[in-house]
Amino acid sequence: MAEIKDPENTILMELKDGTVVIELLADVAPEHSARMKQLARDGAYDNVCFHRVIDGFMAQTGDVQNGNMEAGFNIRMAGTGGSDYPNLPAEFSKLPHDRGTLGAARSQNPDSANSQFFINFKDNHFLNGQYTVYGRVIEGMEHVDAIVRGEPPASPDRMVSVKVAADA
16 A cells, blocks of 8 residues: 555545555645535545546546436536535646546546546646646556546446545
8 A cells, every 4th residue: 555644634435346445636626525525524535436537638527416327327517517515716827737636527628627626647737727636646547547437438447436545
Protein backbone atom coordinates (compact mmCIF):
# COMPACT_ATOMS: atom_id res chain seq x y z
CA MET A 1 0.00 0.00 0.00
CA ALA A 2 1.16 3.51 -0.79
CA GLU A 3 2.43 5.61 2.09
CA ILE A 4 -0.52 7.77 3.12
CA LYS A 5 0.86 11.05 4.44
CA ASP A 6 -2.50 12.71 5.19
CA PRO A 7 -5.37 10.22 5.75
CA GLU A 8 -7.92 13.05 5.94
CA ASN A 9 -7.02 14.07 2.37
CA THR A 10 -6.64 10.60 0.87
CA ILE A 11 -9.41 8.74 -0.95
CA LEU A 12 -9.59 4.94 -1.22
CA MET A 13 -11.57 4.04 -4.35
CA GLU A 14 -12.37 0.34 -4.67
CA LEU A 15 -12.69 -0.83 -8.28
CA LYS A 16 -13.36 -4.36 -9.57
CA ASP A 17 -9.63 -5.11 -9.86
CA GLY A 18 -8.35 -3.41 -6.69
CA THR A 19 -7.93 -0.20 -4.75
CA VAL A 20 -7.01 3.16 -6.25
CA VAL A 21 -5.38 5.52 -3.73
CA ILE A 22 -6.00 9.21 -4.49
CA GLU A 23 -4.20 12.09 -2.81
CA LEU A 24 -6.50 15.11 -2.64
CA LEU A 25 -4.86 18.49 -3.21
CA ALA A 26 -6.74 20.41 -0.53
CA ASP A 27 -4.14 23.19 -0.53
CA VAL A 28 -4.75 23.82 -4.26
CA ALA A 29 -8.50 23.17 -4.56
CA PRO A 30 -10.00 23.16 -1.06
CA GLU A 31 -13.68 23.28 -2.06
CA HIS A 32 -13.41 20.44 -4.61
CA SER A 33 -11.41 18.32 -2.15
CA ALA A 34 -13.97 18.96 0.60
CA ARG A 35 -16.84 18.02 -1.75
CA MET A 36 -15.23 14.70 -2.69
CA LYS A 37 -14.73 13.85 0.98
CA GLN A 38 -18.30 14.89 1.78
CA LEU A 39 -19.76 12.70 -0.97
CA ALA A 40 -17.49 9.79 -0.01
CA ARG A 41 -18.62 10.07 3.61
CA ASP A 42 -22.26 10.24 2.46
CA GLY A 43 -21.71 6.97 0.54
CA ALA A 44 -22.91 8.82 -2.57
CA TYR A 45 -20.09 7.54 -4.83
CA ASP A 46 -20.61 3.86 -3.94
CA ASN A 47 -21.71 1.82 -6.99
CA VAL A 48 -21.61 4.84 -9.33
CA CYS A 49 -20.59 3.94 -12.88
CA PHE A 50 -17.89 5.24 -15.18
CA HIS A 51 -20.23 6.63 -17.84
CA ARG A 52 -17.68 8.16 -20.23
CA VAL A 53 -14.38 6.36 -20.76
CA ILE A 54 -12.31 7.44 -23.76
CA ASP A 55 -9.22 5.40 -24.61
CA GLY A 56 -6.08 7.51 -24.51
CA PHE A 57 -7.92 10.37 -22.78
CA MET A 58 -9.80 9.87 -19.48
CA ALA A 59 -12.39 7.98 -17.41
CA GLN A 60 -15.33 10.04 -16.10
CA THR A 61 -17.61 9.14 -13.19
CA GLY A 62 -19.31 10.70 -10.19
CA ASP A 63 -22.88 11.30 -11.38
CA VAL A 64 -24.39 10.43 -8.00
CA GLN A 65 -27.87 11.37 -9.24
CA ASN A 66 -28.04 9.05 -12.28
CA GLY A 67 -25.00 6.77 -12.12
CA ASN A 68 -25.82 4.53 -9.14
CA MET A 69 -26.17 0.93 -10.24
CA GLU A 70 -28.82 0.16 -7.60
CA ALA A 71 -31.02 3.25 -7.72
CA GLY A 72 -32.99 3.30 -10.96
CA PHE A 73 -29.79 3.30 -12.99
CA ASN A 74 -30.09 4.62 -16.56
CA ILE A 75 -26.81 4.70 -18.50
CA ARG A 76 -28.28 7.17 -21.03
CA MET A 77 -28.88 9.68 -18.22
CA ALA A 78 -25.53 9.11 -16.50
CA GLY A 79 -23.37 12.18 -16.90
CA THR A 80 -26.24 14.65 -16.76
CA GLY A 81 -26.57 14.99 -12.99
CA GLY A 82 -24.75 16.05 -9.88
CA SER A 83 -25.48 15.88 -6.18
CA ASP A 84 -27.91 17.63 -3.85
CA TYR A 85 -25.14 20.09 -2.95
CA PRO A 86 -24.63 23.39 -4.80
CA ASN A 87 -22.23 23.69 -7.72
CA LEU A 88 -18.64 24.67 -6.98
CA PRO A 89 -16.71 27.70 -8.21
CA ALA A 90 -13.72 26.90 -10.41
CA GLU A 91 -10.42 26.51 -8.55
CA PHE A 92 -8.04 26.69 -11.49
CA SER A 93 -4.33 26.41 -10.76
CA LYS A 94 -1.00 25.99 -12.50
CA LEU A 95 -1.11 22.22 -11.92
CA PRO A 96 -1.07 20.37 -15.24
CA HIS A 97 -3.53 17.66 -16.24
CA ASP A 98 -0.92 14.88 -16.11
CA ARG A 99 -1.56 11.14 -16.20
CA GLY A 100 -3.35 10.11 -13.02
CA THR A 101 -4.64 13.54 -12.04
CA LEU A 102 -8.29 14.10 -11.09
CA GLY A 103 -10.14 16.87 -12.86
CA ALA A 104 -13.56 18.29 -12.02
CA ALA A 105 -16.07 17.61 -14.79
CA ARG A 106 -18.38 20.51 -15.57
CA SER A 107 -20.63 22.03 -18.24
CA GLN A 108 -19.60 25.01 -20.39
CA ASN A 109 -19.93 27.15 -17.25
CA PRO A 110 -16.57 27.06 -15.39
CA ASP A 111 -18.44 27.31 -12.06
CA SER A 112 -20.70 24.28 -12.67
CA ALA A 113 -18.60 21.44 -11.20
CA ASN A 114 -20.51 19.41 -8.62
CA SER A 115 -19.85 15.70 -8.06
CA GLN A 116 -18.50 14.40 -11.37
CA PHE A 117 -14.80 13.99 -12.00
CA PHE A 118 -12.40 12.37 -14.43
CA ILE A 119 -9.06 10.63 -14.14
CA ASN A 120 -6.58 11.31 -16.95
CA PHE A 121 -5.18 8.22 -18.70
CA LYS A 122 -2.32 10.33 -20.11
CA ASP A 123 -0.97 13.87 -19.97
CA ASN A 124 -3.83 16.05 -21.29
CA HIS A 125 -2.23 19.48 -21.11
CA PHE A 126 -4.79 21.00 -23.49
CA LEU A 127 -7.12 20.95 -20.43
CA ASN A 128 -4.72 23.04 -18.31
CA GLY A 129 -6.33 26.16 -16.85
CA GLN A 130 -9.82 25.08 -18.00
CA TYR A 131 -10.71 22.36 -15.48
CA THR A 132 -9.93 22.20 -11.76
CA VAL A 133 -7.22 19.68 -10.81
CA TYR A 134 -7.84 18.51 -7.25
CA GLY A 135 -6.23 15.13 -6.81
CA ARG A 136 -3.81 12.56 -8.15
CA VAL A 137 -3.62 8.78 -8.15
CA ILE A 138 -0.65 7.69 -6.01
CA GLU A 139 -1.32 3.96 -6.27
CA GLY A 140 -3.49 1.67 -8.38
CA MET A 141 -3.36 3.48 -11.73
CA GLU A 142 -3.28 0.03 -13.37
CA HIS A 143 -6.85 -0.46 -12.08
CA VAL A 144 -7.92 2.84 -13.67
CA ASP A 145 -6.27 1.75 -16.93
CA ALA A 146 -8.43 -1.42 -16.85
CA ILE A 147 -11.79 0.45 -16.76
CA VAL A 148 -14.10 -0.60 -19.62
CA ARG A 149 -14.13 1.95 -22.47
CA GLY A 150 -17.19 3.53 -24.07
CA GLU A 151 -19.39 6.64 -24.25
CA PRO A 152 -21.25 5.08 -22.47
CA PRO A 153 -19.76 1.62 -22.05
CA ALA A 154 -22.19 -1.21 -22.87
CA SER A 155 -21.54 -2.73 -19.44
CA PRO A 156 -19.90 0.03 -17.39
CA ASP A 157 -17.44 -0.47 -14.56
CA ARG A 158 -18.27 1.25 -11.31
CA MET A 159 -16.74 2.55 -8.13
CA VAL A 160 -17.55 -0.28 -5.71
CA SER A 161 -16.87 1.98 -2.74
CA VAL A 162 -15.21 5.32 -2.09
CA LYS A 163 -13.92 6.17 1.39
CA VAL A 164 -11.76 8.79 3.09
CA ALA A 165 -8.66 6.94 4.37
CA ALA A 166 -9.07 8.53 7.83
CA ASP A 167 -12.43 6.70 8.12
CA ALA A 168 -11.32 3.34 6.72
